[in-house]
Amino acid sequence: MRYKVTFVVGLALGYVLGTRAGRERYEELKKSARELAQNPAVRNAAESAGQTGRQFAGKAFTVVSEKVGDALPDRHALAGRVRSLRNRAGGGGEDDWGTSNT
Structure with missing residues (x-):
């Protein structure tokens, strides 16, 4: 699907x-x-894909952290760093399409 x-x-x-x-x-x-980006079906599909991706990333983080141990930073600390970088770069608000960048 990604390749298509x-x-x-x-x-x-x-x-x-x-x-x-x-x-x-x-x-x-x-x-x-x-108009396509504003279509509710497209927005729902994008949100669903994003949610699935976040769930998969969370599971992958858990599996990797169990194998690597204490070498990885705390999950919440890492998320905070990403948010601060986005805010510093001016992201995190509305984009030209009227969708959230978060």
Whole structure:
């Protein structure tokens, strides 16, 4: 599934960069992409995929930390560091698509 999505994104990007239709067509594609991102089904699928990824990462962290032991930092301390880096970089708010970056 990941490869299909990557292919479609690459195809769309190639079309946008290679099109000779000009700014009008670009704006039309941008509007279509924004509408697609606002679609509740797409948003639900993205949230579901994100949740599944977070669950998998949590399980993987647990398994790795059991094998490695005390060499890994505390899970909550690591999450705090990531949040502070995002805030320092200006992330964590709304992006151009109206979705959360967190």
